[in-house]
Amino acid sequence: MIDKRLIADPKTHYGPARAATRHFITQRLTGALNVLFLLFFVWLVVRLAGAGRTEMVGVIANPFVAIVLALLLVNVCAHMRIGMREVIEDYVDDERTHRLVLFVNDVFSIGVALIGLVSIAKIVFWG
């Protein structure tokens, strides 16, 4: 019989195994922050669209810009990682493929964040 205790026990893999509430809250928290980050992002893109390297380094090397951009990347990648996870959980049924695609999702999300952060660090510290 499926009862409350069975669903609450993470070992049975019934229900969210305690991850769903955290996902829900993380998704909304990062989403709300992304509204603010998008305003900053629009400003940055408009400011630097088509700009040469000197100008880009000049703007991004500003500590305020660099820190906000770095936080944006981390926040966006956290948000999109859970979002894509939800999509995968909906559509990929085969268990091995499921695990593989979830892994690819992690690699992509963390990879995007890392490439972005390393690029910002390079621009800030070495020009």
Place this chain on the structure above:
Amino acid sequence: MAPRSRPLSPHLLIYKFTLTMAMSIIHRITGVANYLGTLLLVAWLAAAALGEGPLDVVNAIFSSWFGQLVLFGYTWSLFHHMLGGIRHFIWDFGKALDPAGREMIVRIQLAASIVLTLGAWAIFVWFK
């Protein structure tokens, strides 16, 4: 005796097409598009970090007609997904969930995402 087949849920296509349904699907599609679109941002940042040459290449791609088309679509996708998120926040508080309210809120969202996108491009690109 062969086991009795399990009941199946009705197929997706038997449901009437509604605007809220379409916007739900579009929210997911724009989410996936934004996911892939982060590559545009990191390609730009990485190119700027790497040097003059790579940055020129990225700028040339972004300023080509195809690049501009992709960036225009990405602008709309970002704005639309953001507004969709705000719509979900409103729904989380139990507001605008009645038939009239939810129809109105998705119409406002669609109109706002188009206006924001056209506005941003008009102000910052076309009539700069």
